[in-house]
Amino acid sequence: MKIVRSWLKEFLPDAPGSERLEELLAGLGLETESISQLTPPHRKVVFARVLEVQKLEGKEVRRLVLDIGQEVQVVSGAPNAKAGMAVALALPGAVLPDGTELGARKIAGLESYGMALSAKELGVGEYAGGLLEFAPDALPPGTPLAEVWGPDEVIEVEITPNRPDWLSVYGVARDLAALGLTLVRPSPKPQTTPLALPFGVWIEDTEGCDRFTLSYARGVKVGPSPLEVQRRLYAAGMRPISNVVDATNYTMLELGNPMHAYDAAFIREGLVVRRARPGEKLITLDGVERILDERDLLITVKEGQETRPAGLAGVMGGLEDEIRDTTTAVALEVAHFHPVRVRRTARRQGLKTEASYRFERGVDPDGPPLAAERFMELLQAWGGEGVEVAHERLDLNHTRPPKPIAFRPSYACKLVGMDYPQATQRQVLQRLGCTVQPTAQEEVWEVIPPSHRVDLTIEEDLVEEVARIVGYDQIPITLPSFFPHPDNLGVDAPYEATLRLKQVMAGLGFQEVLNYAWSSPQECELMRAPAPTVFMHNPQTPDRTALRTALYPGLLKNLQTALAQAEEGPFLLFEVGNVFNQTETPHIAALLCGDPVPGLWQKGLQSSFFALKGLLETAARNLGSLVRVEQETVPHLHPGISGAVYWNEQKVGHIGALHPAIAAALELPELFLFELTLPLSKGSSTFTDLAKYPASMRDLAVVVPESTPFAEVQGLIRASAGAHLEKLEIFDVYKGKPLEEGQKSLAFHLTFRHEGRTLTDLETDSFMQAIIAALEQHGFSIRR
Numbered sequence: 001m002k003i004v005r006s007w008l009k010e011f012l013p014d015a016p017g018s019e020r021l022e023e024l025l026a027g028l029g030l031e032t033e034s035i036s037q038l039t040p041p042h043r044k045v046v047f048a049r050v051l052e053v054q055k056l057e058g059k060e061v062r063r064l065v066l067d068i069g070q071e072v073q074v075v076s077g078a079p080n081a082k083a084g085m086a087v088a089l090a091l092p093g094a095v096l097p098d099g100t101e102l103g104a105r106k107i108a109g110l111e112s113y114g115m116a117l118s119a120k121e122l123g124v125g126e127y128a129g130g131l132l133e134f135a136p137d138a139l140p141p142g143t144p145l146a147e148v149w150g151p152d153e154v155i156e157v158e159i160t161p162n163r164p165d166w167l168s169v170y171g172v173a174r175d176l177a178a179l180g181l182t183l184v185r186p187s188p189k190p191q192t193t194p195l196a197l198p199f200g201v202w203i204e205d206t207e208g209c210d211r212f213t214l215s216y217a218r219g220v221k222v223g224p225s226p227l228e229v230q231r232r233l234y235a236a237g238m239r240p241i242s243n244v245v246d247a248t249n250y251t252m253l254e255l256g257n258p259m260h261a262y263d264a265a266f267i268r269e270g271l272v273v274r275r276a277r278p279g280e281k282l283i284t285l286d287g288v289e290r291i292l293d294e295r296d297l298l299i300t301v302k303e304g305q306e307t308r309p310a311g312l313a314g315v316m317g318g319l320e321d322e323i324r325d326t327t328t329a330v331a332l333e334v335a336h337f338h339p340v341r342v343r344r345t346a347r348r349q350g351l352k353t354e355a356s357y358r359f360e361r362g363v364d365p366d367g368p369p370l371a372a373e374r375f376m377e378l379l380q381a382w383g384g385e386g387v388e389v390a391h392e393r394l395d396l397n398h399t400r401p402p403k404p405i406a407f408r409p410s411y412a413c414k415l416v417g418m419d420y421p422q423a424t425q426r427q428v429l430q431r432l433g434c435t436v437q438p439t440a441q442e443e444v445w446e447v448i449p450p451s452h453r454v455d456l457t458i459e460e461d462l463v464e465e466v467a468r469i470v471g472y473d474q475i476p477i478t479l480p481s482f483f484p485h486p487d488n489l490g491v492d493a494p495y496e497a498t499l500r501l502k503q504v505m506a507g508l509g510f511q512e513v514l515n516y517a518w519s520s521p522q523e524c525e526l527m528r529a530p531a532p533t534v535f536m537h538n539p540q541t542p543d544r545t546a547l548r549t550a551l552y553p554g555l556l557k558n559l560q561t562a563l564a565q566a567e568e569g570p571f572l573l574f575e576v577g578n579v580f581n582q583t584e585t586p587h588i589a590a591l592l593c594g595d596p597v598p599g600l601w602q603k604g605l606q607s608s609f610f611a612l613k614g615l616l617e618t619a620a621r622n623l624g625s626l627v628r629v630e631q632e633t634v635p636h637l638h639p640g641i642s643g644a645v646y647w648n649e650q651k652v653g654h655i656g657a658l659h660p661a662i663a664a665a666l667e668l669p670e671l672f673l674f675e676l677t678l679p680l681s682k683g684s685s686t687f688t689d690l691a692k693y694p695a696s697m698r699d700l701a702v703v704v705p706e707s708t709p710f711a712e713v714q715g716l717i718r719a720s721a722g723a724h725l726e727k728l729e730i731f732d733v734y735k736g737k738p739l740e741e742g743q744k745s746l747a748f749h750l751t752f753r754h755e756g757r758t759l760t761d762l763e764t765d766s767f768m769q770a771i772i773a774a775l776e777q778h779g780f781s782i783r784r
Contacts, residue, residue: 002236003169004038005153007254011173011184018153027471028175030166031158038154038235040146041122044094047139048072048116050085059108064116069142075107076116080130086138086224087131088117088145097123125234135224135243148227154235164361165452168256178431178469186255190376192391199331200270200302201394208297209273209313210398211336213368216264217376218329220244221384229382238354243382244323244330247375249354256452257334257363257371258355260299260311264329266321269302271333273313282309283319284351296345297337314342314359315351332375334368336399362454365399405459406439407447412463418475420466428469429462497679498576501588504622508615510574510590515554517578518544527553527662528636534580547580551589552636552673556658556666559593563668570594571671572615576678586678587653590616593671609641609657612672616655620647625683628711629655636662637673645676648683652676691753695726696764701747701783702775703739713746713780720774722767724759727751745783 009015016024022032052065061077066089074089081087090096091114092104104113119125119132139148157172165171170186177183201214224230225246233240236253240246248259276292283289292298292309300307301321311317314337323330343360346352376389407429409422426445429436433450449456456462467475502512520543524531532546539545548554555573562571574590592612613629620627625648632644634654642656653676663670702713710730717728732747739745750771752764772782 001157001159001167003155003157003172004232004235005155007169007232008155008173011170011186012176012181013184014182015173015176018155021155024176024179025155025157025172027468027473028179029160029163029468030172030175033156033158036154036156038149038152038231039097039123040149040151041088041144042090042094042096043144043146044091045117045122045145046089046091047134047141047143047145048087048089049136049141050081050083050087053081053083056108056110061108063110066116067141069140072113073111074114074116075110075112076131078116078118078131080133081116084136085131086134086136088122088134090115090117090121096121119234119239124231125239127239132230133224134227134230138224138227145227149231152235161361162455164358164363164454165256167358167361168252169254171256171452174433178428186370186374188370188374188377190373190380190389192376193388195388195390195392197390197392197394198264199267199394201396202270202272202302203396203398204272204274205297206398208275208338208341209335210338210400211365211368212271212273212394212396213334213372214271214394215332215334215372215376216329216390216393217332217379217383217387218264219384219386219388220328220330220379221386222323222325222327225250225382242323242325244327244379247378247382248332250378251371251375252354252358255367255371255374256358257367258314258358259332259334259371259375260317260355261323261375262310262317262321262331262333263323263327264331265327267301267310267331269304271310271331272300272302272307273335274298274300274307276309280309282312284312284316285319285322286316287319290349293345293348295341296348297341299333312345312349312351313337315346315349315356316353330379332372334372334375336363336365336368364452364454366451369393369395402449402451402453403457404446404448405456405462407436407445407459407462408443409445410443411459412466415460415463416467416475417478418467420470424470425466428466432465432469434462494679497682498586500623501619501678501680502576504619505574505588505590507622508572508619509596510572510615513555513558513573513575515551515558515575515577516544517548517580518546519548519553520545523553524549526665527556528659529553530581532580533582549579549581550636550675551575551577551579551587552591552675555589555591555673556662556668559591559668559671560666570596572596587675588678589673589675591671591673593669608670609655609672612674613655616645616674620683623680623683625680630711631709635659645674647676648681650681652680691755693754693756693758695751695753696759696761698750698752698764698768699747700750700768700771701732701745703743703745703781703783706735706742706744708744708780710746713775716774716778716780717748717750717771720771721750721752722770724752724754724767725750726753747783 015021018035025032046068048066048068050064051067054063056063061075062081064074064076064081066072066074068089090102092102094102102115116131118128120128122132159166197216201212203209203212222242222244225240225243229246229250230240233246238249244261248261252258276294276296276298278294280292281289282292297313298309299311299313301310310321337359339360339362342356346356380387409425412425413419426436429447435448437446439446447462519532521532530549532549534547536545554575558573559571571593576588578584579587596611617627628646629643633639634642636659637656638659644651645653645655655674658671658673704713729749730746731749734745752759752767
């Protein structure tokens with residue numbers, strides 16, 4: 001927001017210089033983006049009246065005769081040049097803001113004594129579509145504009161979304177005054193007349209509009225606004241239109257309440273505030289015909305039993321009811337609209353206006369009467385001597401007063417860590433416009449915030465205000481003593497366990513991915529995941545309509561993308577995230593596609609499954625846990641290559657090859673997955689000294705049916721080996737001759753060790769005989 005310094009000083013006469021003012025604003029939370037100088041125009045830029053405009057046949061320019069205390073001739077191409085208007089004329093020798101030095105010259109065969117200027121050429125605005133127009137009697141002809149447009153400053157500040165009360169000159173001045181500066185409160189006093197109001201107001205949607213005021217004035221003469229007003233509007237980033245429209249914008253910039261002026265001759269019986277109806281259209285002030293949504297809030301004109309749209313409430317008025325050069329009577333709307341409704345309408349219609357910018361952040365609901373009086377005061381000053389303002393004003397007020405907030409001065413000291421005297425806290429709150437009252441409870445105040453502070457809703461908001469106004473720089477810089485509450489001990493354990501799991505997976509060569517938590521019923525059905533149970537009301541895309549029920553579909557889509565981009569494998573991906581099956585549960589899922597380790601002793605489908613299983617077992621060992629897999633059928637996994645995963649003997653998920661039907665539908669190569677439910681149980685950690693005695697090693701090959709799982713053979717060996725079996729490792733799987741069809745050979749390394757002495761060969765042989773006997777009793781044979 002841009003604030004003209006001279007305008008600010010009207011409310012803060014003792015405002016300090018720019019550097020100190022920037023410091024004070026920063027202390028309040030207002031960051032100053034820039035401070036720019038408004039320099040006076042060159043002394044040879046003067047006020048001039050246009051006496052005559054003559055069209056030149058066959059030329060795009062016109063001959064202007066102007067009065068600057070003497071008659072001069074200028075050639076101009078401005079389309080809005082007309083007799084009777086007043087303009088800024090740069091005489092020969094004048095230097096424009098862009099550095100151009102003017103002189104007398106011939107244009108279209110005519111002598112042109114200078115140049116009539118647009119706002120852009122004069123350096124006060126960006127509009128270059130026509131001459132900058134002044135009121136004809138604003139100054140004596142020939143007066144240098146520098147005499148009324150002296151040096152000034154424009155302070156541009158960044159407004160935070162939670163402080164809409166700063167979106168006005170008076171709002172910023174009011175906050176600065178809380179620091180101790182003198183504040184001149186606005187007290188407009190228009191001269192009113194007991195006129196009968198020719199219209200009424202009806203609110204059908206009090207939720208969307210809880211306050212609506214409509215004021216009336218007649219005898220208005222539409223024309224340019226005063227010179228100093230135009231300069232301030234340009235400096236604030238707005239283009240002057242006419243004295244009536246400029247009065248609405250000037251009042252909004254000054255006090256913060258947006259408003260809209262209607263030509264009273266066009267609003268018939270009055271205005272009705274209602275929602276739009278199906279099929280309704282409105283041509284807004286920008287000339288665009290807009291199709292209205294049933295959720296849009298409208299200002300409509302009542303015509304008998306019917307109403308027609310006249311404006312989008314809080315966003316933009318309609319073209320038909322705008323102020324014209326022929327307007328003589330004005331109806332002024334100053335209202336309060338629901339912020340969310342205004343924001344959604346502005347977004348649907350693709351509009352962003354000064355009014356919607358303020359309404360969607362929160363406008364003072366008690367501000368309309370003051371803003372209406374200020375507008376009428378300006379209208380009488382700028383709209384001619386015959387302006388009559390009706391004493392009566394329609395005011396439909398359904399607003400609710402601010403809720404009292406229980407405030408404890410001792411809590412403010414405790415929260416900030418500084419000893420604020422109670423008297424200081426009371427003074428700060430009162431300077432901010434709060435009403436402070438004692439209550440029956442000791443050390444508790446009842447604080448009612450002012451209506452313009454829509455951000456003050458809880459006790460902590462008031463504590464922040466005390467710290468802000470006293471000064472954040474007053475808070476001592478100390479290191480706080482931190483002693484965690486016993487209840488907080490160990491709260492980081494789940495996070496640390498997840499972090500450790502991620503580190504282990506990354507250390508094994510997996511790459512972590514992060515996917516959206518959204519899925520769709522169609523995707524779940526295609527990938528045979530559980531059907532979703534939580535849906536989004538307003539999905540942004542058709543493929544993100546529900547919360548996901550598994551992580552592996554996201555990994556499959558990641559793999560699709562990588563293959564489509566011709567990336568080279570192998571692909572080892574994993575994700576840790578939440579899934580939503582009735583309850584929200586953390587999971588980890590991993591994908592393996594391709595050979596993770598080149599030169600494996602056995603290739604093919606089964607070996608890749610064992611590679612993923614081995615990686616999972618390695619991860620478990622690194623986390624001090626044990627993993628085993630038991631065959632089990634899972635919908636999204638291959639019927640013959642899938643199993644349940646047991647982590648420390650607790651079932652936590654599944655592992656296997658992707659189901660061929662899913663792979664075919666997604667055009668994916670063979671790949672392997674596991675998905676586990678978190679948190680994973682923590683294994684028992686033990687410490688074992690380095691062995692003092694040598695180990696005794698044996699090899700054993702067991703012939704078993706091809707369908708026999710490794711875990712079954714492993715369990716039999718461990719159960720029969722006795723207490724001294726230290727390690728059991730498989731080193732070969734063989735099929736083929738001389739083994740019979742349907743048989744396989746599993747070869748193991750067995751390591752035995754005694755903690756207190758060296759085992760003899762006879763003892764080791766007895767352990768092996770016990771193992772062999774158990775295997776043969778189970779129906780297996782030993783390969784000699």
